[in-house]
Amino acid sequence: AQTVTQSQPEMSVQEAETVTLSCTYDTSENNYYLFWYKQPPSRQMILVIRQEAYKQQNATENRFSVNFQKAAKSFSLKISDSQLGDTAMYFCAFMKVTGNTGKLIFGQGTTLQVKP
Amino acid sequence: NAGVMQNPRHLVRRRGQEARLRCSPVKGHSHVYWYRQLPEEGLKFMVYLQKENIIDESGMPKERFSAEFPKEGPSILRIQQVVRGDSAAYFCASSPRYTGANVLTFGAGSRLTVL
Numbered sequence: 001a002q003t004v005t006q007s008q009p010e011m012s013v014q015e016a017e018t019v020t021l022s023c024t025y026d027t028s029e030n031n032y033y034l035f036w037y038k039q040p041p042s043r044q045m046i047l048v049i050r051q052e053a054y055k056q057q058n059a060t061e062n063r064f065s066v067n068f069q070k071a072a073k074s075f076s077l078k079i080s081d082s083q084l085g086d087t088a089m090y091f092c093a094f095m096k097v098t099g100n101t102g103k104l105i106f107g108q109g110t111t112l113q114v115k116p
Numbered sequence: 117n118a119g120v121m122q123n124p125r126h127l128v129r130r131r132g133q134e135a136r137l138r139c140s141p142v143k144g145h146s147h148v149y150w151y152r153q154l155p156e157e158g159l160k161f162m163v164y165l166q167k168e169n170i171i172d173e174s175g176m177p178k179e180r181f182s183a184e185f186p187k188e189g190p191s192i193l194r195i196q197q198v199v200r201g202d203s204a205a206y207f208c209a210s211s212p213r214y215t216g217a218n219v220l221t222f223g224a225g226s227r228l229t230v231l
Contacts, residue, residue, distance in 0.1 A: 004158075035219075043205060045159070045222035091158050102149045102211060102220060103172065106158030 002027045004094050006107035013082045014115050020067075021077045021110050023092030029053075031097045034068065034075045035104070040088040048090070051075065079112075087114045118143065120223035121190075122208050128229045135195040135202070137226045141210030148191040149220060150183055153205040165191060198230045 003026045013019035025034070036048040051059045051068050058066050063083075067076045079086055092107040121140040129135050141148050147166055151159040152175075161175040165185035176183065180198075185191040195202055205227045209220035 037222075042224065043227075044224045045207060045209075047219055050219060093158075102147060102164050102209070103161045103175075104151070104159070104220065106160070109158050 002029070002094050002096065002105045004092055004105050004107040006090075006092055006110050008110045009108070010111045010113070012113040012115055013079075015084060016081055018078060018080045019082055019112065021079075021090050021092075021112065023075045023077070023107055025073050025075065025092070025094050025105075027073070027094065027096065029096045029098065033095045033097065034066075035093040035095070036064070036066070036075075036077045037091045037093060037106075038086075038088045039091065039109070040085075045091075049077065082114045084114050084116060086112060088112060120208055120210050120221050122206075122223035122226050124226060125224065126227050126229070128231060129198050130231050131199055132197050135198050135228055135230075137193040137195075137206050137208075137228070139191040139193070139208030139210075139223060141191070141208075142212075142221050145210035145212050145221070147211045147213060148185050149209045149211075150191075150193050151207045151209065153207060153225070155204070159207055162193075195228070198228070200230050203228055203230045 005024050032053045034051045038046045038048050049061045049064050063080045065078045089109045089111050091109045094105045149164050150162040153159045163176050163183045164172040180196045182194045205225040207225045209222045
């Protein structure tokens with residue numbers, strides 16, 4: 001069975017600075033997808049970034065980038081130039097490719113507070 | 117271009133009553149997924165449906181919970197004889213077909229409170 005672990009329940013960062021959120025996962029699959037979702041106070045789940053495991057290059061979306069270490073089963077999210085609107089809960093998620101049924105495995109989440 | 121629409125956004129039920137949560141997927145999406153989020157936890161997969169078919173219900177409690185996605189109309193998650201432990205946010209997501217490359221689009225969730 002796959003598991004996803006986020007070991008930082010809460011983080012804070014000053015506006016305009018950089019913060020990194022950690023995520024590790026456990027799987028015996030070789031091909032899979034990894035995601036970071038943002039859940040602001042509105043509770044809407046918003047996709048931040050995704051990574052295909054077969055791609056060595058780290059995904060980047062504007063101020064958001066990941067550090068994907070497949071051998072270490074680590075998938076951290078870096079937020080650069082943090083903005084107040086980044087304040088939210090962030091979830092790391094795993095989805096296997098084979099027999100895929102849309103089943104995302106989520107971590108426990110990290111609450112990020114961006115301070116002015 | 118409406119996204120995934122869930123209603124009601126908030127539902128209050130007393131123990132023993134029934135709760136029905138509705139989900140209209142993104143137009144053109146034929147796959148629907150239901151997830152549950154307990155307080156202070158991540159989302160947990162419940163069920164995956166295509167039109168008129170349940171594909172994977174491995175995350176559904178064996179009793180009191182059921183889901184359907186009829187040929188016409190929204191997907192329904194039904195909880196019979198609710199208990200306090202059912203209090204949670206229930207999220208619906210949809211995708212056009214196979215996921216992975218096609219990312220799930222989530223609705224805003226329905227928050228169920230059981231008194």
